[in-house]
Amino acid sequence: MEQGTVKTAAIIGGGVIGGGWAARFLLNGWDVRVFDPDPQAEEKLAPVLAQSRRALPSLTDVALPSEGRLTFCDTMSEAVDGAIWVQESVPERLELKRKVYQTAQAAMSPDAILASSTSGFTPSQLQGCATRPEQIMVCHPFNPVYLMPLIEVVPSPATDLALVEKAEGILRSLGHYPLRVRKEIDAHIADRFLEAVWREALWLVKDGVATTEEIDEAIRMGFGIRWAQMGLFDTYRTAGGEAGMRHFMAQFGPALQWPWTKLMDVPEFTDELVDLIAGQSDAQSGHMTISEMLRARDDNLVGMMRSLKANDWGAGAVMNAHEASLRAGTVLGAHLDELEDVSAPLLTVRRAVPLDWTDYNGHMNEARYLQAFGDATDRFMEMVGCDAAYIATGGSYFTAETHIRHVDEALAGTLIEVRTQVLAGAGKKLHLFHEMYDGDRLLATGEHFLLHVSLETRRPSDPSEAILAALARVSGAHADLPRPDGAGRAVGQRP
Structure with missing residues (x-):
């Protein structure tokens, strides 16, 4: 963001994701206008803002800009008028999203970015009835948006690439890491991994191999920590020793033929399976309120990301680049x-x-x-x-x-x-x-x-x-x- 210039973002849909977007913009000095027809939208957004004000400033070793001004608007047209960035975070119903774009584009600048938080739809699907399809792209965040760096930026062939590059620059100025997705695909990149792990976890619980708590421990005590700082392929590259990835693939390639996973199968979502998983989840963490869990989550994320920051590695390198821009x-x-x-x-x-x-x-x-x-x-x-x-x-x-x-x-x-x-x-x-x-x-x-x-x-x-x-x-x-x-x-x- 240009020094001394106040910019405006419009958030359409003030739920958990929309609220996270509002917080990320607001705490980086942007004015934020929120439109959400829910009469309790302001009340629901308040705890997200409180969490972000507690956690986000802890990531950086230099102060964030002075907080912008937050406004709740009565109409979508009022929210988007003059906004540089419009972020749609309404429920995952295609017809609803398309109606949002028609209303928003009638009142917003043609030069503004119109981005969707959708985790499932492709931009081509979203652009279906749009007045200006070239203005629409997917900018898919991860929760909590105010802390997590990754934003999957997905254009369609119709999207104006100059607007995409503008969007990526703004995301970097907010401390995000924009990852350009090369081709449109359902669920983009990261959620496809999460879906694969989720399916396998459901089978492990259903078959009595592990409880929800044991699965979570396997992730957070093992590969979850490795993935947080090295990802998937670099993790396996190091597992191959000095010979690297080729040795790893030669050694473990045959395992792909073994029945280690059930990724192509989905267990039937019966009442019994839901009760089993929900009961185990309650036993695992029911002693904590959701607010307590969110507080612990943010504390842990801040601690891990600050450790990565000290080594200028992964998400920490993104934070260091953000700090440099704040000091400039x-x-x-x-x-x-x-x-x-x-x-x-x-x-x-x-x-x-x-x-x-x-x-x-x-x-x-x-x-x-x-x-x-x-x-x-x-x-x-x-x-x-x-x-x-x-x-x-x-x-x-x-x-x-x-x-x-x-x-x-x-x-x-x-x-x-x-x-x-x-x-x-x-x-x-x-x-x-x-x-x-x-x-x-x-x-x-x-x-x-x-x-x-x-x-x-x-x-x-x-x-x-x-x-x-x-x-x-x-x-x-x-x-x-x-x-x-x-x-x-x-x-x-x-x-």
């Missing part, structure tokens, strides 16, 4: 030379407190204060030129002393800002004072003394002339600032 054009992505005024403490961190940063007391773990201040130091180093490229030449700063004061609480989701003042910056020495705020509320301070070192000798050394000049500029500008409260204090010393 802001102080958090700027070099010192790009800032005209450095007379005030510099903004070095602006982010939400992630879910996994809290402790048993429900507030931010003390170790995470050090991480936040360490991130602030790293960001300051980048600003003055001690970035990855410079460090690769053999010089860096090492922290020699740290003093953190915990002034007030920070809870999960708190939007924190760290502002950094240079107390001294000359020669080998760098003395920083960080202040962490929630709005105007001071949460903590961090005082850090660093030495520039040679990575070859591991001994103190002079930094480059460019870094010295940058430090002189900031330290000179900060020399006139009042000495911050708490600077130089000993541990336990009262004001």
Whole structure:
């Protein structure tokens, strides 16, 4: 999304999927208009928005844009008028979807994207009675839409490819991973895998081989974790050892002839089978409410995706790319030379407190204060030129002393800002004072003394002339600032 430009998305159908779309757009700074004839639509959307506001900001190490404006519209025409993106998420009835497109296209811009969340219909089917079939495509998400990266983008031969590319760019700006489906096919790609696994699971329960809980344990304790970070083919490639995929296929190819699955057969959906599966499911997780399960799901997804993020892998790489776009054009992505005024403490961190940063007391773990201040130091180093490229030449700063004061609480989701003042910056020495705020509320301070070192000798050394000049500029500008409260204090010393 362009910096400083508010864009509008229209959501047609405010159920679980439509609500997830609304949350993803809204929390990325878009204005969102929702049309749903259900008189309880606003009430039903509220918990989805609450869940997304708790979870999505935890994925990124930089704050999301300011939340957009949410409006519930009385008519579909009102919702789509002027919208750049129109997302249809109504029930899976073809005649209903076609009526939506006829109404929407009469009021929406020809240049806007008209996307369907359908998991089953192809775009050619959806385009049947459309005024402008070239405007319609499938953008099939995965629940929860506000967290899961994958969007299956499916055009038909009639779809305008320029609009498809525009849609993919917008999806990336929201932190999604758009996967272009090469050919139209029922259920697209991912749901076909899910359907195959679902059919086999039904047989295993029906035949008494496993319970619903045992099947779930087989997935989440085994291949589910592997698939989450490596997918199917890379998983099997590694199973082939150094010889790779060819060895794996030669070794396990004959198994395709064995009766290992019943994927072509479907058990009859009798009342007995439904009762059996529903009863086992109740025994498995009936001790939790659905709200509790959704909270746990989001916490687990955030934790796993943040782990992948640290390795720049899979869904984590998508999040890193999204973060880079959020930093671009802001102080958090700027070099010192790009800032005209450095007379005030510099903004070095602006982010939400992630879910996994809290402790048993429900507030931010003390170790995470050090991480936040360490991130602030790293960001300051980048600003003055001690970035990855410079460090690769053999010089860096090492922290020699740290003093953190915990002034007030920070809870999960708190939007924190760290502002950094240079107390001294000359020669080998760098003395920083960080202040962490929630709005105007001071949460903590961090005082850090660093030495520039040679990575070859591991001994103190002079930094480059460019870094010295940058430090002189900031330290000179900060020399006139009042000495911050708490600077130089000993541990336990009262004001």
